[in-house]
Amino acid sequence: MTILVIAEHNNASLKDDTAKVVAAATAIGGDIEILVAGANCSDAATAAAALTGVSKVIVADHACYEHQLAENLGLLVADLGKNYSHVLAAASTTGKNFLPRVAALLDVAQISDVIRVDSADTFGRPFYAGNAIATVKSTDSIKLLTIRTSAFDSVDATGSAAVESSDAVHDAGLSTFVSAELTKSERPELGSAKIIVSGGRGMQNGENFAMLETLADKLGAGVGASRAAVDAGFVPNDMQVGQTGKIVAPDLYIAVGISGAIQHLAGMKDSKVIVAINKDPEAPIFQVADYGLEADLFNAIPELNEKL
């Protein structure tokens, strides 16, 4: 049994998601190899080779893989993947984009958002916005999984795997990269932040998020938002925590002015400690919060900022 993990990276560096997917692969058991597909991505490959438990890193370094275009990556991973028992990727916007193409090309099912490994063919995954957890058994010869990284702890970096290069060039010629507008922030990414401060519709406008940013900076936290805040145009969508946004599980999640709709809870209810600050005592968020404070956030947040 050999497992292929597709690295999550930006060419220059490896994302921590990869170490979490390797943890899921370790739980399955067997040899673990990593594919780093990108352009000028040798630094990411070196970092992948250091992950504990990895026996080999395959580097496909070509311009057609630079932006992780699903059409090209799908062909490459389908070509390589047919020799493996499992192919794993993070349930990120990259993994979700290319892995179903691989599944279709290999004519096998994909299991999305795996949160639990029971055995080499049986996995747990949430559906219905996390209101139900299915135990799913795969009968396919190759098992394709996207891994919900918030459910796994990163493996260490004590290894020294061999790095091999692949000269396979799969340019489907269907798509081209035009531009990227990536949010630049000094704060931790939502996926890896130990503390997250999130705002909802109660914030009233985007400017008021400055209060939450002040709080986040005091705590070394990331800043998130509910779908209601995104829909209202207060903040960009990449801040969205929820069923259709980011799924997070930090040590501390502070929900400010968030009512607690089903789809928001789906994105944060596995956080270790949840704090809710809301002026509506009936808000459903209080039903999942460890500590609830019924208060006007426009008083409570400045007070927190002053006292912390």
Next chain:
Amino acid sequence: MKILVPIKRVVDANVKVRVKSDNTDVDLSNLKMAINPFCEIAVEEAVRLKEAGVASEVIVVTVGGKVCQEQLRTALALGADRGIQIDTSEKVQPLTIAKLLHKIVEAEQPSIVLMGKQTIDGDNNQTGQMLAALAGMGQGTFASEVKVDGDKVQVTREVDGGLMTVELKLPAVITTDLRLNEPRYASLPNIMKAKRKPIDVKTPSDLGVEITSGLEYVKVESPASRSAGIMVESVDELIEKLRNEAKVL
């Protein structure tokens, strides 16, 4: 230019589903059903492209039993021109749905397939990408902006770190994210008009697709429940609890 919009009937987004006591599935009996929110956004975008003169016809398609015609009618009331129901009472998984849709794509030859990025029941986020691969098309997933330009389309995608724009050759598959548009409400005259729009019914065997599955749902359970904690009276008490009880600060 034809646009094909695959849609799905799902439990209403505001309903909290419960797991059946025998742990075989969730219990959907007597729950309010609706068109999947992302599918509704896809219908809206297709109708807007028609109104802008880019598209000439919008076809909606769904896979499921006769009850799904209700959601096809909703889409027709929003402005789609005709519907196709692929009739099956079996539970079909994303790869089979993609194969069924691929047959419709071959027959209808749409320039764009516009569909939701995921359904809020299965939460799989697979079908559009699978269809694109089967049909040999490019894909613009998680779209927040769609600009058709001749035989190409530029799609701005919502990605983890922000936005990414790709250009695709047509035909292509586009899957919708939340911010692409805000769907309209159907007007009463349009609801009446929709009743007369045609819905074609086909079966998987008409299309030559066998319903198979590489997955078995062994059991379905409720997630570990989280009980409500305590209410604190003040910011001071909150800080004290977080420092000394939860020890997270």
